[in-house]
Amino acid sequence: MPYPDLPGDPSRRLMLAAAAASLLPAAVRAADADTVRIGFQKSSTLMIFLKSRGVLEQALAALKVRVTWHEFTSGLPLLEALNIGAIELSADVADAVPPFALAAGAKLTYCAIETPSPQAQAIVVPKDSPITDVAQLKGRKVAFAKGAGAHYLLLEALAKAGLSIGDIEPAYLSPADARAAFENGSVAAWVIWDPFLAAVQRQAGARILLDGGSLSSYRRFYLAATPYAQRRPDVLGAVFAELQRAGEWIRKNPGPAAEWHAPVIGLDAATVTAANQRRSYKVQAVDAEALAEQQRIADAFTQAHILPRRIVIADSPVWRPS
Template sequence: MSSLTDPSRRRAVVAGLAGLASIGAGALPTLARAAQASDTPETLRIGYQKSSTLMIWLKSRQTLEKALAPLAVNVQWHEFTSGLPLLESLNVGNLDLTADVADAVPPFALAAGANLTYYAIETPSPTAQAIVVRQDSPIRGVAQLKGQRVAFAKGAGAHYLLLEALAEAGLSMRDIEPAYLTPADARAAFERGSVAAWVIWDPFLAAVQRQANARILRDGTKLASYRRFYLAATPYAKRRPDVLALVYEELRRAGDWIKQNPGPAAAWHAPLIGLDAATVEAANTRRTYQVQAVDAASIGEQQRIADAFTGQGILPKKVTVASSPVWKPA
């Protein structure tokens, strides 16, 4: 039986302790630093807007905060008035992830050199945006917008809808007087009559219909499909695909719940965005909230939108949408 009184055994133990001391002086601090780094909380910065129903649902219930806690990831939320300033913030490194933006927004960001990754889409909701006029307006067709002042958010889905509606009526953007306004400013201008028409999306569309008796001149049916895209800063998407996977699954669940529970969903959402429940429920009937992986068809549509803006001289250069990465769920 071997013991520490055995000289050979004692020499082996001493050698082992010396080796352990050597590890303690060098490798162990490195391992400790690695362990500490993996436990250091990281912040995920998400941008959203009032139309970002699914992200607002997750935010209000702290779903992502709970789901990401085991990954040592905190969540920070930032609200924007519309999609273009949201993606501008993503482009300059102030955000890691965005909630949904309308299909016309990413081409503008790409034209500005944004390094973004597509990570999810909502299926088309063409009636969830429209050109509206006041109920007493003499304007009965899009062709009558010629020479008129029209309010919309630059680079929004509404911008593309207007572009296509004008083309359908034999007009172009040069035939109207654009008024680039945020939804709040556009609503005020619309109600006081300083613009002839307003191009807007839900829930603002439902609100102006119910509260100001606005009349729809043209929606996106057979004109602009109005998919909504979720995007990430490409460096973040490459570094944290695990976070994207988790956010993607939670978005899918949120979309399913909202469509299956329209009344309770509207009652929850209304006070968060300052509208009544009936208005929110009316808006939600026009949105599919069906979250899917980004496919070739949606990227092709993005290219057509980009080309339409380039053709009108609205984008300064050709954008190649397919050069942007697409994240795919496992």
């Protein structure tokens, strides 16, 4: 194992209200040139791995940089926080999230990607649901997180079935609220990603109606606030290297990885194993193919009148390892 077996951080979790900087806790608003604030979510496996072992604290100490950690419910509020200066670095978010942030005027720099994991998100229905295809969602309530990769998957799945987002009743819910609505029958379907997907399959018997397949490659992107990326490319380089090492270790050690990960995120090891089998965890530099797909995703949301204007992905800077 390439990482020291250090104790994890205390289980304190800071939930940021990213709607406005004035609502952020003072501890998050306050930052200096020697601090990098990193945002993550429950699906940010590699960054959680580094956090739990104090790896970045050690790696960045040589650069005289201190690390603080801040958890979010999903990708869009995470990038909203990046946009308003509440954090400097974002752990991985699904491929649909950056276009939403860019549409809001965020100054973001693409830093890295995890290679495609299309089966790691899916549309699910209750095990006893009569729904057997996406066309049957017409007129029904479907839960998903706005601006998440699940949002794009739903858009593409509906289009393939000859429907649009206007043909369903969207229920924009966080994963926790969506799980409750799904289990009490308030929604007909839920579009969700791992590890929540694996959890609802194993714990509630949810049935996959459709996964990403050929509809959505589900790359996950790491981003930075552009001013920080310009000022501290050395920090980005150090984080990139450790993410690659973490991904390689998890791929080569699925059993120990699940045993580590399960208690950290409050799931059993079997559920984590099921989720990890669908994720690539291969970190690489942002390439032309990934950016082209970002443009396709942005255009799809614009054409569906979900984004207010066309986003030109090529206008956003890309950091690449030297």
